[in-house]
Amino acid sequence: MCLFRMQNACSDNMMNKLRRVYEFFEYPKRAELLERKICETYDADYVKRKKLKRLFKTRWVEKVDSFQIFSSLYKALKLALSVVALNDEGHWNNDSVTSASNLLHGISTFEIVVTLEVVSTLMGYLRSLTVRLQEKGSEISKMYMRVYTVKSQLRKMR
Numbered sequence: 001m002c003l004f005r006m007q008n009a010c011s012d013n014m015m016n017k018l019r020r021v022y023e024f025f026e027y028p029k030r031a032e033l034l035e036r037k038i039c040e041t042y043d044a045d046y047v048k049r050k051k052l053k054r055l056f057k058t059r060w061v062e063k064v065d066s067f068q069i070f071s072s073l074y075k076a077l078k079l080a081l082s083v084v085a086l087n088d089e090g091h092w093n094n095d096s097v098t099s100a101s102n103l104l105h106g107i108s109t110f111e112i113v114v115t116l117e118v119v120s121t122l123m124g125y126l127r128s129l130t131v132r133l134q135e136k137g138s139e140i141s142k143m144y145m146r147v148y149t150v151k152s153q154l155r156k157m158r
Contacts, residue, residue, distance in 0.1 A: 014115040017106045018070055021077060022052055024103055030084070030096070037080040038073060052077075061130055064123040071120040078104060125150055 025034045034052070052069060070077070084092050084100035092100070106112065129150045133143055 014112050014119065017103070017112055018066065018116075021070070021081075021103055021107060022066075024099055025052060025080070030080070033083060034076065034080040037076040037083070041076040041079065042073075061127060061134075064127040064130070067116065067120045067123050071116055074107075074116075078108065081107075122154070125153055 025031050052073060081100045081104040084096055085104050087097045129146055132138065132146055
């Protein structure tokens with residue numbers, strides 16, 4: 001029971017950090033910096049397909065996508081936050097520098113990195129199942145088999 005509560009606390013902490021990072025980059029100047037860092041870090045075709053997404057509390061598929069995108073853009077996010085936190089060129093105000101520094105530290109902890117990767121991997125298994133379960137006219141026996149298949153795959157991962 002204690003392990004379960006600790007796991008939930010780690011997940012909640014990670015989701016709060018992801019939300020705050022998304023909100024940090026909502027401002028145009030910061031968003032432009034992030035886009036530059038994404039372009040410098042990744043292939044051009046990859047960049048076109050990857051934009052940071054808000055972490056929704058209720059939209060399951062959107063939540064899965066948010067985790068996976070955040071995970072895939074992790075390096076560029078850290079680089080962009082570092083630029084603001086260091087403020088070498090003096091372009092950023094004190095609030096931005098402080099926020100970036102706190103966020104950079106927050107997403108760099110072992111707990112957050114491990115939780116993000118574990119949740120992102122597990123959610124990847126659940127994404128296709130979630131989409132299929134939401135289809136209209138789905139046969140319950142087929143859906144049961146799909147749930148069973150995903151459940152078996154997750155058990156093998158243990």
